[in-house]
Amino acid sequence: MGEHPHTLKSLDDALDVHEDVKAAAKDATRDDPATVVVGGAGLSGIQSAGEVAEFRDRHNAPIDVVLVEALPEIFPPGDSEIQGALRHRLEERDIEILTDDPITAATADHIEFDEREDLAYDVFLWTGGVTGPSELADVDLDAEHNRLQASSNLQTGDERVFAVGDCSLVDQGDDEVAPPTAQAAWQAADVAAENVARAIDDRPLRTWTYDDQGTLVSIGETAIAHDVEVNGVAAPVRTFNSTPAKLLKKGAAARWIAKITSWSRAMKAWDAL
Ligand SMILES: Cc1cc2nc3c(=O)[nH]c(=O)nc-3n(C[C@H](O)[C@H](O)[C@H](O)COP(=O)(O)OP(=O)(O)OC[C@H]3O[C@@H](n4cnc5c(N)ncnc54)[C@H](O)[C@@H]3O)c2cc1C
Numbered sequence: 001m002g003e004h005p006h007t008l009k010s011l012d013d014a015l016d017v018h019e020d021v022k023a024a025a026k027d028a029t030r031d032d033p034a035t036v037v038v039g040g041a042g043l044s045g046i047q048s049a050g051e052v053a054e055f056r057d058r059h060n061a062p063i064d065v066v067l068v069e070a071l072p073e074i075f076p077p078g079d080s081e082i083q084g085a086l087r088h089r090l091e092e093r094d095i096e097i098l099t100d101d102p103i104t105a106a107t108a109d110h111i112e113f114d115e116r117e118d119l120a121y122d123v124f125l126w127t128g129g130v131t132g133p134s135e136l137a138d139v140d141l142d143a144e145h146n147r148l149q150a151s152s153n154l155q156t157g158d159e160r161v162f163a164v165g166d167c168s169l170v171d172q173g174d175d176e177v178a179p180p181t182a183q184a185a186w187q188a189a190d191v192a193a194e195n196v197a198r199a200i201d202d203r204p205l206r207t208w209t210y211d212d213q214g215t216l217v218s219i220g221e222t223a224i225a226h227d228v229e230v231n232g233v234a235a236p237v238r239t240f241n242s243t244p245a246k247l248l249k250k251g252a253a254a255r256w257i258a259k260i261t262s263w264s265r266a267m268k269a270w271d272a273l
Helices: 012-028 041-060 081-093 183-201 242-260 261-273
Strands: 034-039 063-068 096-098 102-106 109-114 121-125 149-150 169-170 213-218 224-225
Touching: 012 034, 012 041, 012 063, 012 121, 034 041, 034 242, 034 261, 041 096, 041 213, 081 213, 081 224, 096 102, 169 183, 169 213, 213 242, 224 242
Parallel strands: 034 063, 034 121, 063 096, 149 169
Antiparallel strands: 102 109, 213 224
């Protein structure tokens, strides 16, 4: 995709996107709005498009938000129920969705598609695909896009090296790998830590299978919950939004902050989550 799009991995990336969206809106008018294009409609792309729409509505800014996905439907790993719910919410927030046509190139001011006409943009955010850190590019282990292949015990081709999270492709059988999500990274990390200790003691390693505890997706100030388990119990409704979904999403973020700091820090951050 070249050097033109923003990518989104760190806080600095997010602040850069924010600054560019703000500057583009400042130069735009109602007759000539700024166009913000988000490429890739996975978790990151959907939530980013939602945040830009939230910014637009909060500041009454002249911005068109366009979400582009190569495959026929947004959130490709999801089932049709959550895909439909997400599409409904995104369209309700006046986000234009373009599917079924991949972005093939990006210049400094427009993107090109396989079939569609070129689309001019003011800000382009690329979220179409997870890449591992550049430090892994020259490592002599099986990898794809800087993500290390690991077996279900989290061990890579070198038995001294374990991999979890976004920098890994952890075998889940049937040619599947674990998803690049916080939920998967967290689960795998516990098993990897134990397996490092087991390897040192020359004990058999545990295997790990991803346990999907549901999906929580925010679209600005709203959220959608799907197939969610709370403390191991499935929620009575499969897909829901509004306040319960928003509280669950905020609760998951607060729980993470509490785990790495304290509940008082988590509660102080509540309004900003
Ligand atoms: C916009 C966005 C929205 C998302 N939404 C969700 C969601 O709703 N739910 C969900 O489950 N997942 C979500 N994800 C995915 C989730 O954030 C990742 O899957 C998860 O953070 C992966 O954890 P990790 O520990 O592998 O990597 P990271 O969280 O990226 O942590 C890697 C750490 O390593 C550090 N590091 C990098 N290089 C070096 C180096 N050379 N030396 C030392 N340290 C280094 C980095 O600074 C970073 O702190 C989202 C991701 C994005 C970008």
